[in-house]
Amino acid sequence: MTTxxxxxxxxxxxxxxxxxxAEWTSRAxxxxxxxxxxxxxxxxxxxxxxxLTYAGEREGSGxxxxxxAYLRDEREFVNCQLVELxxxxxxxxxxxxxxxxxxLRLRYEALADGADETLAGIGAKxxxxxxxxxxxxxxxxxxxxxxxxxxxxxxxxAVDELWPYTFELFEDDEVDRDAWLSxxxxxxxxxxxxxxxxxxxxxxPTGGRQGVHTEHLGYLLAEMQHLHRSxxxxxx
Amino acid sequence: xxxxxxxxxxxxxxxxxxxxxxxxxxxxIVREATISDGRAIVTITPTYSGCPAMDVIRADIVxxxxxxGFGDVEIRTVYAPAWTTDWVSDSGRRKLAAGGIAPPGAxxxxxxxxLPLLPPPAPVCPRCESVAVAEISRFGPTACTSLWRCLDCAxxxxxxxxx
Numbered sequence: 001m002t003t004x005x006x007x008x009x010x011x012x013x014x015x016x017x018x019x020x021x022a023e024w025t026s027r028a029x030x031x032x033x034x035x036x037x038x039x040x041x042x043x044x045x046x047x048x049x050x051x052l053t054y055a056g057e058r059e060g061s062g063x064x065x066x067x068x069a070y071l072r073d074e075r076e077f078v079n080c081q082l083v084e085l086x087x088x089x090x091x092x093x094x095x096x097x098x099x100x101x102x103x104l105r106l107r108y109e110a111l112a113d114g115a116d117e118t119l120a121g122i123g124a125k126x127x128x129x130x131x132x133x134x135x136x137x138x139x140x141x142x143x144x145x146x147x148x149x150x151x152x153x154x155x156x157x158a159v160d161e162l163w164p165y166t167f168e169l170f171e172d173d174e175v176d177r178d179a180w181l182s183x184x185x186x187x188x189x190x191x192x193x194x195x196x197x198x199x200x201x202x203x204x205p206t207g208g209r210q211g212v213h214t215e216h217l218g219y220l221l222a223e224m225q226h227l228h229r230s231x232x233x234x235x236x
Numbered sequence: 237x238x239x240x241x242x243x244x245x246x247x248x249x250x251x252x253x254x255x256x257x258x259x260x261x262x263x264x265i266v267r268e269a270t271i272s273d274g275r276a277i278v279t280i281t282p283t284y285s286g287c288p289a290m291d292v293i294r295a296d297i298v299x300x301x302x303x304x305g306f307g308d309v310e311i312r313t314v315y316a317p318a319w320t321t322d323w324v325s326d327s328g329r330r331k332l333a334a335g336g337i338a339p340p341g342a343x344x345x346x347x348x349x350x351l352p353l354l355p356p357p358a359p360v361c362p363r364c365e366s367v368a369v370a371e372i373s374r375f376g377p378t379a380c381t382s383l384w385r386c387l388d389c390a391x392x393x394x395x396x397x398x399x
Binding site: 032035036039040042043044045046047049050102109117118120121122124125126127128129131132134135136138139142183186187190 | 282284285286287288314315316317318319347348350351353372373374375376377379383399
């Protein structure tokens, strides 16, 4: 995998996760949570902008962050499928944030310690932000999982539903699944949630890194890209 | 004051658009100022990757320098070393507190484990200096602040998170 491919993967993960999370803006169950989810979406968007800008510079074709975000078609996006799935209920959003934030933390830590100066700078900054996201997701996972019967059931079903999609996070990637499990497992345990066993996870969707996506990404991109494509270069 | 120092001073004096009680110099956002072939170059670092104030800050620096006669201005953004609230100056901290925003404590060193879930270090109420405060929301109206309330004077307030 070239540097450009690796940076695009990470940038697309952050961009699509941000777009999905932003769907909660004005929809969360209270004002504080609305602000929290919007803030996290904004952090991810900022990380995506820095990463896509750098990917564009490195590939040397003159594409900037806007070209990469708005003018690529679905098959050119290399995000994992986990981030494009519909936002679901709040428990699904929290489970996804836990799984994704744990993986992003490991990736950004690797960038921060890496040899590429630009990526090290982006990584060092992002690591600090991801710590908040992970903290937020862990707090809610415990609160939902170790909460009422209803919240426990929904949290467990969210974990079961998303678990198969977490395998793609480690496909041909530097991030080590054991390191990821060492973050995620204790949180699930503290939340009295059962981690689906690997043997039971027969369904392991894949393809995102090759541009093969679920049906949901096209709709997300249509909403995200339509303004820029209909009015190229629009400013306000 | 030579021209380079003047560029630095003018850029540093720009007020933060979201915390309009402190300058971007006091926040530690201005990293460097130089003049090269008549062009004033100011290097800034974002507080948070997605901080929406950065575009406004860039525009404000350009207009402040234009007013001071620097027609050719370039703003560069650097990510490394990552901004930390430890760079907020003493005068910045005093102004934040006077403006009702509890200033940050020392930023944590190293990478903290996820568990146990610990409450963040509590600030002191910027209005009555009470230590009896409770967190309302870890994410505030801007990326860099959280929301608290004072249990003594009952006022809600923002706190710039140690970062």
